[in-house]
Amino acid sequence: MAFPQAFPAAAAVLPFPGRQAALRLALSPPHLAGTEIEALRATLESGWLAPAGPAPVAFEAALGRTTGFAASLATTSGTAALHLGYRVLGVQPEDEVWAPALTFVATVAPAVQMGAVPRFLDVTPDGWGMDPALLAEELAAAARRGRLPRVVVPVDLYGQCCDLDAIIAACDRWGVPVMCDSAAAMGAQQRGGRHAGRGARLAVFSFNGNKIITAGGGGALASDDPALIARARHLAGQAREAWPHYEHETTGYAYGISSVLAAIGLAQLPALEARVLRRRAIFATYAEALADLPGLGFIAEPAWGRANRWLTVLRVDPAGFGADREHLRRALDAAGVESRPAWKPLHLQPAFRDAPQTGGGVAAALFETGLCLPSGSGMAPADQDRVIQVVRHHARR
Incomplete structure (x- = not known):
């Protein structure tokens, strides 16, 4: 059996109206170890x-x-x-x-x-x-x-x-x-x-x-x-x-x-430990690059644990930032960047409309304001900079 020498790139070439074709940046594409x-x-x-x-x-x-x-x-x-x-x-x-x-x-x-x-x-x-x-x-x-x-x-x-x-x-x-x-x-x-x-x-x-x-x-x-x-x-x-x-x-x-x-x-x-360190570095870069913008926040890491930062999730307060979560998601999409709302809470899903619940207001607020950003451990610094620039461009001026 013949084996390919390399796998295709995780990002696909997609056209966008009014601009040259751009590489679409995926949220968390597979990252191969090489072996x-x-x-x-x-x-x-x-x-x-x-x-x-x-x-x-x-x-x-x-x-x-x-x-x-x-x-x-x-x-x-x-x-x-x-x-x-x-x-x-x-x-x-x-x-x-x-x-x-x-x-x-x-x-x-x-x-x-x-x-x-x-x-x-x-x-x-x-x-x-x-x-x-x-x-x-x-x-x-x-x-x-x-x-x-x-x-x-x-x-x-x-x-x-x-x-x-x-x-x-x-x-x-x-x-x-x-x-x-x-x-x-x-x-x-x-x-x-x-x-x-x-x-x-x-x-x-x-x-x-x-x-x-x-x-x-x-x-x-x-x-x-x-x-x-x-x-x-x-x-x-x-x-x-x-x-x-x-x-x-x-x-x-x-x-x-x-x-x-x-x-x-x-x-x-x-490659697990290297992947964790890379995703944590990606999170830190987002946090530092966007720290001066009002209305933005991230999930807090407790002193007793170490997250692997599988996905960086940004919280967007429209009153402070100047745009809501969905506006920012659409802007990233237009720039060839995949992002995704935080999980829609299960008590709000039609499949579970009759399920019992306790509270849910915090989860609902996180869904309304949370946006997952590209966090793949194989993401190039230039690609992360693309994401950061879009976010900064749509902040309140």
Whole structure:
């Protein structure tokens, strides 16, 4: 098989009316380490393509070394890992699953598809993660109602760790397990230098094409309880029992990662720390270059953690800046720069119009004012300067 010498550039050439064609700057394009082709060649030559063989095993071992978790399972996607997590934690129809309002739909979608009821809690105005104090109040109220959640699922939003210790402490009082959605948080750190997600019963990671470490797809479920991962692994392999024939006591899924994706992820992982440092530098450049403009702000990083700054998210106050979030997004788009509003809170999504919620005003305000800026670790300084100049041009004069 012939292999290409290089992958095409992540940015595509797109025409814009009234100007020469320009390279469109993507929000978070894949960043290749340079060793992926060799890893793919070795995998293909080995004859292993299915979710079996040495590549998935090696990838899971590397994930353990990187995150510190005792056991991990590489999956077809982060969403698949969440689904398996809900299964092994015993989620049943009509159970409540609690999550922050400000997150991507995949955080709760598998549980909803299993018949569970999501409840959305507001986030903190500084770190944008699930509010631990609000959670503690709601758990106490739920205990009085006799309807505690089956699982609480905080999120490490945009690569910044939630206050996981406080969340776990609130849940431990009532015996409620925590599964941390750390899909975008590879390389992020929390208290004590622990990797994102450590301390929760389960943690979930994603290796989608836009993530800081990408396999072009894929995800992982990790835990310090090997028995939970063993159960998830059984379900991920169609729940086949150990018989010569196909024997099934329950139904499972085809959720094991392919050798091809595992090989790519394995080639990417050694670059993780460099990627984190580069994205943090990109954030710092944005913050410094825009510091003098009124009406702009960024997510605050707590002293006890280190965000991987997967995406830099700018907050735009129209009264101070002179233009709103959407005006700035359109201006960037016209300049060939992709940007995107912050997550639309799940309690405002039509799919969850009937779901119970607590608060939501902070999450709604962050959606109205938040704008994700290009943050790819392969972004050239000149490209970042393009973004900065557009933002500065539209500030109040």
